[in-house]
Amino acid sequence: MAREAVYQQTAPDDPGDVPPKVPLSGGSSGEQEPNDRDGELRPRRLDEMVGQRDVIERLKIAIDAARGRGEPLGHILFDGPPGLGKTTFATVIPAEMGTTVQMANGAGLSAPKDLLPYLTNVSERSVLFIDEIHRVPKAVEEYLYTAMEDFRIDIVLGEGVNARTLNFELQPFTLIGATTRAGMLSAPLRDRFQIREHLGWYTEDQLCELVIRNARKLKIQTDQPAASEIARRSRSTPRLANNRLHWVRDYAQIKAKGNVTIGVARDALDMIGIDRLGLDKQDRNYLQTLIRVFQGGPSGLEAIAHTMNVSSDTLEDEVEPFLLRSELIVRTRRGRLATNKGFEHMKMQPPAA
Numbered sequence: 001m002a003r004e005a006v007y008q009q010t011a012p013d014d015p016g017d018v019p020p021k022v023p024l025s026g027g028s029s030g031e032q033e034p035n036d037r038d039g040e041l042r043p044r045r046l047d048e049m050v051g052q053r054d055v056i057e058r059l060k061i062a063i064d065a066a067r068g069r070g071e072p073l074g075h076i077l078f079d080g081p082p083g084l085g086k087t088t089f090a091t092v093i094p095a096e097m098g099t100t101v102q103m104a105n106g107a108g109l110s111a112p113k114d115l116l117p118y119l120t121n122v123s124e125r126s127v128l129f130i131d132e133i134h135r136v137p138k139a140v141e142e143y144l145y146t147a148m149e150d151f152r153i154d155i156v157l158g159e160g161v162n163a164r165t166l167n168f169e170l171q172p173f174t175l176i177g178a179t180t181r182a183g184m185l186s187a188p189l190r191d192r193f194q195i196r197e198h199l200g201w202y203t204e205d206q207l208c209e210l211v212i213r214n215a216r217k218l219k220i221q222t223d224q225p226a227a228s229e230i231a232r233r234s235r236s237t238p239r240l241a242n243n244r245l246h247w248v249r250d251y252a253q254i255k256a257k258g259n260v261t262i263g264v265a266r267d268a269l270d271m272i273g274i275d276r277l278g279l280d281k282q283d284r285n286y287l288q289t290l291i292r293v294f295q296g297g298p299s300g301l302e303a304i305a306h307t308m309n310v311s312s313d314t315l316e317d318e319v320e321p322f323l324l325r326s327e328l329i330v331r332t333r334r335g336r337l338a339t340n341k342g343f344e345h346m347k348m349q350p351p352a353a
């Protein structure tokens with residue numbers, strides 16, 4: 001295949017294809033992810049983030065080094081469960097670098113033509129963020145390989161003997177990928193990220209700090225015990241802590257003259273079915289089914305799902321991880337089993353051994 005001259009393409013042909021560029025350096029209001037209701041609470045700089053100290057420390061070194069050399073930051077992959085800060089990091093890092101970010105989603109990049117406007121639109125040292133990067137199909141992924149490695153994309157025009165490759169040079173940029181399913185990424189793609197960070201659960205103290213900071217931002221009158229109560233019921237997850245805080249604020253405004261005490265926080269969260277361990281109605285329904293119908297197990301997932309009339313995928317992805325992490329159930333080869341802690345939490349007697 002013949003190689004043609006190197007092109008420097010600065011913008012896609014059709015201006016309608018140009019994805020939005022979000023300026024981050026000036027602290028403008030365009031910093032939020034589209035459809036992000038939590039935007040007012042999303043940190044804008046690394047120093048505003050709570051927890052993840054080791055991740056932040058490593059990122060600061062990489063950012064300072066890249067800035068010092070005047071080079072783009074190496075490509076970064078964030079993985080971890082929902083709501084722990086992947087998108088937040090992806091918006092904070094460009095702000096720290098003093099550059100812009102384009103936001104894309106793996107689910108929206110179904111063909112190479114969907115990716116090209118983003119790639120040809122990157123400016124020097126800017127960031128392209130691809131959320132849910134595990135959903136990028138193989139045909140599109142292959143374009144990312146040369147884009148990430150050589151800042152180049154090769155487009156094949158025509159077929160057979162008439163095929164020609166157009167070679168576009170891209171501005172050196174940083175790709176930030178985020179995924180909840182790191183295991184689904186192909187090795188060639190995974191290995192092209194120079195920096196890989198796994199985001200883990202937050203401690204209760206870290207979430208308490210988050211609640212106190214955000215209560216201040218939302219001008220909520222509260223105290224340490226109330227913040228701890230909200231943190232304790234937030235399943236180690238910042239997004240849930242913020243959601244709970246928003247609800248508690250509404251509740252307090254209507255029922256308690258806006259004053260969030262520990263009693264008010266408890267009443268507000270009880271009212272929406274969030275219990276003292278942070279379990280919601282569906283979680284308790286699962287435990288109840290396992291204990292009452294299956295005498296605590298072992299029981300197969302499908303049997304529990306049928307009894308509850310929900311899909312087994314929902315249970316496996318959304319309900320069981322937290323119950324397992326809280327040691328309320330265990331998974332054995334013979335099926336799911338409620339632990340003594342699980343029985344106690346539901347105020348039931350475990351069967352005699």
Ligand SMILES: Nc1ncnc2c1ncn2[C@@H]1O[C@H](COP(=O)(O)OP(=O)(O)OP(=O)(O)O)[C@@H](O)[C@H]1O
Pocket residue numbers: 038039041042043048049050051052080081082083084085086087088089178180210238239242
């Ligand atoms: N370290 C943190 N410090 C302060 N707030 C945080 C932190 N991490 C997350 N948050 C808050 O939690 C919200 C959810 O985080 P974010 O959207 O970054 O999660 P995510 O990992 O991208 O989740 P998903 O997998 O669902 O996309 C953010 O809007 C932000 O307000």
Ligand SMILES: [Mg+2]
Pocket residue numbers: 086087088131178
């Ligand atoms: Mg996200």
